[in-house]
Structure formats: structure tokens, C-alpha cells
Amino acid sequence: MEITLGKNAGFCAGVELAVNKAKEISSQGDVFCLGEIVHNSQVVQDLEKNGMKTVNQLEEIPDGSTVIFRAHGEPMATYQKAQEKGLKIVDLTCPNVKIIHQKVENAKKESFILMIGIKSHPEILGTSGFAGENSYIIETEDDILDAYKKFEKTNLNKIFVVSQTTFSSQKFDDLADEIQTNFCEADVMIDKTICNSTENRQLEVTKIARNADVMLIIGGKNSSNTKKLFEISSKNCEKVYAIETVEDVANIAFEPNDKIGIMAGASTPKYVVEEVKSFLERKT
Numbered sequence: 001m002e003i004t005l006g007k008n009a010g011f012c013a014g015v016e017l018a019v020n021k022a023k024e025i026s027s028q029g030d031v032f033c034l035g036e037i038v039h040n041s042q043v044v045q046d047l048e049k050n051g052m053k054t055v056n057q058l059e060e061i062p063d064g065s066t067v068i069f070r071a072h073g074e075p076m077a078t079y080q081k082a083q084e085k086g087l088k089i090v091d092l093t094c095p096n097v098k099i100i101h102q103k104v105e106n107a108k109k110e111s112f113i114l115m116i117g118i119k120s121h122p123e124i125l126g127t128s129g130f131a132g133e134n135s136y137i138i139e140t141e142d143d144i145l146d147a148y149k150k151f152e153k154t155n156l157n158k159i160f161v162v163s164q165t166t167f168s169s170q171k172f173d174d175l176a177d178e179i180q181t182n183f184c185e186a187d188v189m190i191d192k193t194i195c196n197s198t199e200n201r202q203l204e205v206t207k208i209a210r211n212a213d214v215m216l217i218i219g220g221k222n223s224s225n226t227k228k229l230f231e232i233s234s235k236n237c238e239k240v241y242a243i244e245t246v247e248d249v250a251n252i253a254f255e256p257n258d259k260i261g262i263m264a265g266a267s268t269p270k271y272v273v274e275e276v277k278s279f280l281e282r283k284t
């Protein structure tokens with residue numbers, strides 16, 4: 001067996017920063033993370049063993065405690081609510097996401113904001129909170145007409161388009177083209193805010209999958225960027241497996257001459273990736 005591990009597999013810089021900081025403060029008592037720190041159950045469990053608690057709503061946090069805002073970012077209203085409750089905010093929003101918040105806040109004064117991304121994804125919901133009323137989330141082509149109808153009711157003539165940082169680069173380009181066509185009377189400014197780490201990972205997984213007999217994509221089941229790696233791999237390789245830990249590899253039947261490609265999402269710890277690689281190396 002020949003094994004190729006992607007150089008970009010595992011934590012991106014934003015997640016690494018957030019998880020390290022959360023580790024540092026998780027044992028200090030009364031530390032709550034609003035939503036899972038990353039979409040990876042191993043990482044969440046490790047931090048919870050250390051004392052951090054995960055909650056879904058600010059209302060669950062006792063007044064005066066510490067709240068962690070994760071790398072995905074939060075809408076502006078959540079900052080205000082947390083302040084009203086007297087919570088100490090540890091803001092671990094990725095600097096790349098903060099830049100997008102800033103951009104839409106500036107642009108919304110004279111532009112209608114279109115955010116390309118997954119409607120239910122926390123990062124897009126956070127950005128949407130900064131974009132305000134005159135905005136719309138575009139997940140598929142079908143959303144463009146509804147966005148246009150909303151735009152028509154405003155007196156704006158400019159469109160500012162941003163992306164979820166972990167969205168598929170190819171899908172963004174396709175949707176951006178459609179937006180240009182459908183909003184042809186408006187002044188459309190496209191800002192492809194997909195982060196470099198996402199672009200590099202998607203490019204690398206494409207190359208690896210084209211040469212592999214079997215692809216293993218490691219990441220949490222709820223991780224949107226991991227799902228995209230799976231989708232891209234499936235277009236380029238016949239056998240693709242989504243796995244969360246090394247235990248999932250034990251059930252896969254490999255052929256002796258298989259070329260195996262490995263890639264992991266931005267929320268997958270490096271040690272999980274190494275465990276999978278070592279397990280396969282022992283089989284060769």
C-alpha cells in the first residue's frame with residue numbers, strides 16, 4: 001500500500017488558536033462555550049474533561065461567568081446580550097472572520113449584502129448579524145431570485161458579495177457568476193472571502209484523490225468543510241470513506257496494492273490524523 005497524507009490535513013490556524021486558548025482557560029471554573037468549540041467530538045470531549053461546558057444558548061449561562069465565542073464568530077446581538085448578562089467574553093473569532101464582519105458592516109451603509117454559504121452554518125449566521133436587514137444568504141441558485149425580490153424593495157443600487165470562509169471554491173464561482181447575471185442592473189462587487197486554508201485544502205484533496213484508489217476523509221460528521229472534502233474526493237476517486245477516528249478504519253477492506261489518500265478537515269486534531277496514518281503504515 002502507498003499512503004499519501006495531505007500537507008493541509010488537520011487544524012487550520014484559526015481553529016488551532018481557538019482550541020489552544022480554550023484549553024488554557026477551561027480549567028478556571030465557570031467557563032462556557034457557546035456552541036461546540038469546533039465540529040469535532042474528540043476535541044469537545046477533551047475540553048469538557050478539563051472543565052469547560054458547552055451550551056447552546058446564552059440563557060443557559062449563569063450571570064457573571066465566562067463565555068467563549070468560538071472561531072466561527074457570533075452576530076453583533078450576541079455580544080450585546082452577553083454584556084447585559086455581565087458575562088466575561090473570551091472572543092476566539094478567527095481574525096479572517098472578523099475581517100468579513102468589518103467588511104459587511106462598512107458596505108451595508110450603501111450596499112445590499114449577499115452572503116454565499118450554508119444558511120444554517122454558525123459562521124454565516126454570525127456574518128448575517130453584522131450585515132443587517134438589507135442582506136440575503138445564498139446557498140443555492142434557487143435563492144438568487146428571492147434575494148433579488150428583497151433587493152428590489154430597497155432603494156440601494158449596489159451589491160456586495162462575500163462568502164463563508166469554508167465554502168466550496170467552485171460553487172462560489174458558479175453562484176457569483178449567476179449573481180452577476182441576475183443583478184446586471186446593479187453595481188456588483190464580489191469579494192471571494194474563502195480563506196486560503198480552505199482553498200489550499202480543496203486544491204490538494206483534488207490532486208490526491210485523482211491518484212488514489214481509496215480516499216479517507218477524517219473529520220466530524222457535522223463539519224461542513226469536511227463534508228466538502230468528501231464531495232470533492234467523490235468526484236475524483238471511486239472509493240471514498242468519511243471517518244471520525246482510527247476505529248472507523250478497522251472495518252475498511254483495502255487491497256494490498258491500494259494507493260491510499262488521506263485528508264482531514266480544519267477541525268480535526270493532528271493527533272487523530274497521525275493515528276490513522278500510523279495504523280495504515282502498520283498494515284503495509
Ligand code: SF4
Binds near residue numbers: 013071094096097
Ligand atoms: S477556515 Fe480559515 S477562516 Fe475559518 S477558522 Fe480556519 S483559518 Fe479561520
